[in-house]
Amino acid sequence: GQQVMQIPQYQHVQEGEDFTTYCNSSTTLSNIQWYKQRPGGHPVFLIQLVKSGEVKKQKRLTFQFGEAKKNSSLHITATQTTDVGTYFCAGSWGGATNKLIFGTGTLLAVQP
């Protein structure tokens, strides 16, 4: 079946440092979404990318979708302790948008 590979699994940063997580698919995605899960919580939607080369920003968060629609990244500038949690990408392929397949997630720890 289709898979989304996500790296790194874990990242520990000092508060104020930047952070990036990457997702890759071996085949072209229809769209990709990003979710954040706080420790002990449930995933919460952040953003959806649909177009090739799309870049979207939410305050300190920058989301990119690759030109070939096979990869995506989430970059956080100047991390804060409130950024702690697991970040997941989730993709769908072709017409199968009813199957949203999640990556394994990147756990971000921020040391004050």
Next chain:
Amino acid sequence: NAGVTQTPKFQVLKTGQSMTLQCAQDMNHEYMSWYRQDPGMGLRLIHYSVGAGITDQGEVPNGYNVSRSTTEDFPLRLLSAAPSQTSVYFCASRNGQGRSGANVLTFGAGSRLTVL
């Protein structure tokens, strides 16, 4: 609106027991789904439904049954629990049937299941 409500929050079962995880949403969402979350494995899709009376398999459907008799409810049944089904289960719903502008999942708070 309560959103997506899951019960129970915690459950301990013995191997071979059966149980049902309940999921209800009050947003009139057509699409509902169940995921399980295990350390290092991310969220894996178990089953999903695009509307009442319609269900389909996800990535890891074995050992689980679902039905969708109403728009609001989407229960997940374990007929004979196994230790490998120890996990955190999330129910999620969304509006529409995959239209690109209506693809956002709303998750419940989760149900933590332990099978001894």
